[in-house]
Amino acid sequence: METGDLRxxxxxxxxxxxxxxxxxxxxxxxxxxxxxxxxxxxxxxEDVGLATIYRVLAQFExxxxxxxxxxxxxxxxxxxxDIGPHDHLVCxxxxxxxEFYDEKLAGRLNEIAAQxxxxxxxxxLVIYGSCNRPECPSSKRKNN
Amino acid sequence: METGDLRxxxxxxxxxxxxxxxxxxxxxxxxxxxxxxxxxxxxxxEDVGLATIYRVLAQFExxxxxxxxxxxxxxxxxxxxDIGPHDHLVCxxxxxxxEFYDEKLAGRLNEIAAQxxxxxxxxxLVIYGSCNRPECPSSKRKNN
DNA sequence: ATAGCTGCAAAACCTTTGCAATCAA
DNA sequence: TTGATTGCAAAGGTTTTGCAGCTAT
Numbered sequence: 001m002e003t004g005d006l007r008x009x010x011x012x013x014x015x016x017x018x019x020x021x022x023x024x025x026x027x028x029x030x031x032x033x034x035x036x037x038x039x040x041x042x043x044x045x046e047d048v049g050l051a052t053i054y055r056v057l058a059q060f061e062x063x064x065x066x067x068x069x070x071x072x073x074x075x076x077x078x079x080x081x082d083i084g085p086h087d088h089l090v091c092x093x094x095x096x097x098x099e100f101y102d103e104k105l106a107g108r109l110n111e112i113a114a115q116x117x118x119x120x121x122x123x124x125l126v127i128y129g130s131c132n133r134p135e136c137p138s139s140k141r142k143n144n
Numbered sequence: 145m146e147t148g149d150l151r152x153x154x155x156x157x158x159x160x161x162x163x164x165x166x167x168x169x170x171x172x173x174x175x176x177x178x179x180x181x182x183x184x185x186x187x188x189x190e191d192v193g194l195a196t197i198y199r200v201l202a203q204f205e206x207x208x209x210x211x212x213x214x215x216x217x218x219x220x221x222x223x224x225x226d227i228g229p230h231d232h233l234v235c236x237x238x239x240x241x242x243e244f245y246d247e248k249l250a251g252r253l254n255e256i257a258a259q260x261x262x263x264x265x266x267x268x269l270v271i272y273g274s275c276n277r278p279e280c281p282s283s284k285r286k287n288n
Numbered sequence: 289a290t291a292g293c294t295g296c297a298a299a300a301c302c303t304t305t306g307c308a309a310t311c312a313a
Numbered sequence: 314t315t316g317a318t319t320g321c322a323a324a325g326g327t328t329t330t331g332c333a334g335c336t337a338t
Contacts, residue, residue: 012337014293034328049295054328056293070214074303075327089262102256108249113273116242118233119282120273124216127257129264138263156312158318178303193320198303200318218328219302293336300329310319 009063016048020056024066024080031069031077031097071097071126085122091131093138098131153207160192164200168210168224175213175221213268229266235275237282242275 002021003013011017023040024032032040034053041048057078060066066078071090077097087105089098105125113120130138146165147157155161167184168176176184178197185192201222204210210222229250233242249269257264274282 012292014337016294047295051296051329052294055330058329070216070218072214076218089257089260091262092265098260098262100256100260102252105249105252105256108246108252109271112244112246112249113233113271116233116244117276118235118242118271118273119276120271121236122273123269123271125267125269127253127262127264127267129257129262129266132261132263156317158312160319191320195304195321196319199305202304290338291336292338294334296332298329298331301327302325303327304323304325306323307321308319309321310317311315312317313315 005065009065011059011063016052017056017059019044019046019048020053021060021065024060024078028080028083029099031071031079033073033075033077035075037078071095072128087125087127089127089129089131091133091136091138092128093130094133094136096131096133096136149209153209155203155207160196161200161203163188163190163192164197165204165209168204168222172224172227175215175223177219177221179219181222211266215268215270231269231271233271233273233275235277235280235282236272237274238277238280240275240277240280 002018002025005021006013006017019041020037023037027040030036034050034057037053037057038048038050041053057066057068061068061078064081067081069077069079069088071077071088072092073095083099084101085106086099086101089100090096109123110120130136132139146162146169149165150157150161163185164181167181171184174180178194178201181197181201182192182194185197201210201212205212205222208225211225213221213223215221228245230243230245231249233244234240253267254264274280276283
């Protein structure tokens with residue numbers, strides 16, 4: 001059970017928290033908004049208030065379980081922390097998000113920091129562009 | 145005058161637009177929110193409605209005069225496009241911000257986007273760390 | 289038992305929009 | 314003149330908060 005995961009970070013193992021954690025884990029490849037989590041729980045007939053989801057996600061964030069991200073949209077997206085370091089490609093047309101990890105990039109970032117006499121701790125990198133997936137509006141336009 | 149800058153991109157040279165452009169240019173090193181622009185104009189006794197600022201900044205963005213960015217805050221920040229592409233090093237100890245542009249980095253980003261079949265438009269990169277400037281608390285700690 | 293948690297509804301944000309008045313060309 | 318632009322206020326969408334009741338320990 002994830003009950004332990006919650007206790008470990010000092011949170012009572014309540015039903016809403018367990019359910020929210022479950023949903024995050026069931027969609028660990030996705031970037032979910034509070035609203036997304038809300039709907040996914042409704043789909044399972046789990047009736048958790050939206051306010052609770054916001055509160056719990058904030059607690060998870062404080063506990064280091066999830067990270068909050070702001071891409072182009074007008075709302076925050078959350079993802080589990082345990083998937084490791086990675087950056088994001090975001091499609092500005094359809095909000096599709098892809099993750100990547102690039103060794104060379106990481107190396108170059110360290111060199112840059114070294115040149116500036118910075119001790120690098122971490123970074124945030126988001127590349128914006130148009131994905132060329134068939135279902136993206138940008139593709140349809142090119143087909144004309 | 146900046147009147148020309150506006151005409152060039154097909155916008156009537158109205159007072160509010162001129163004033164907003166002026167403020168952006170007077171703070172070209174900063175990242176301003178719509179609210180920031182609003183307050184800066186108030187400070188100059190220029191009374192421009194907040195709604196107008198949002199509208200004008202959106203027009204400037206469409207015209208390529210400014211770029212809209214979403215960092216970690218819950219609101220958008222705008223900066224002039226003409227300062228050229230650059231990224232940021234931020235010291236988490238003293239909030240010192242340094243801008244840099246790195247050719248190799250840019251090249252690698254393009255390669256990454258190409259691999260994912262993304263047409264890259266732009267990106268946001270912030271490196272967090274400790275600067276080692278003498279006036280930074282992090283340096284003082286090491287001197288002990 | 290009790291400190292902490294939840295749901296609801298209301299409030300707080302940031303941003304966009306409708307509309308009548310105003311302005312640049 | 315006339316279409317574009319503005320300011321205001323109202324609406325929109327996301328996130329936070331106050332509070333009374335509920336729950337895990």
